[in-house]
Amino acid sequence: MLTFTTACSGSEEDIGAAKGTPTAATVTAAPAAGVVAPAKVEVIAGLTGCTAKIRIDADELRQGVCHTQEADYLITTFPEERYKESWLEAAALYGGQYLVGSRWVVSAQPKMLSGFRPSLGGTIRQLGGAGPSAAPTAS
Structure with missing residues (x-):
């Protein structure tokens, strides 16, 4: 899952979110999608x-x-x-x-x-x- 999310995201915020690190921006995505x-x-x-x-x-x-x-x-x-x-x-x-x-x-x-x-x-x-x-x- 981490590889997929990282490959689809382009910012450090997205990568931080994928690792479970809190970020300043909150993005709502469907739970099943697993991507932003x-x-x-x-x-x-x-x-x-x-x-x-x-x-x-x-x-x-x-x-x-x-x-x-x-x-x-x-x-x-x-x-x-x-x-x-x-x-x-x-x-x-x-x-x-x-x-x-x-x-x-x-x-x-x-x-x-x-x-x-x-x-x-x-x-x-x-x-x-x-x-x-x-x-x-x-x-």
Whole structure:
């Protein structure tokens, strides 16, 4: 476990936390995950039980798709938090629920998001949709 955590963390704080040393920053991660996000698409996919096929590998984001018997879902990671927030703003036009962590987002059916949360951590966010609205009624 220590080797995995150390390999995925980039700061002395993370390494100190892995050794049980108290640190100034407190990071909340899912107990089963054993890593502190941000993580790579491949790491998140592994924690959800799939091997992701990378479909976008750009400067602003990496995105992989997982195909399972239950459903298909997307895992998107970002090099900076601001890219994630921009992505979420754009996704809000379509609405839906997303599992959101530190520089990563999982797009899946709501029941799958709830199932992933214990192993990935993060927060389930409901984004608003911008679909057609009902016409005003005459009073």
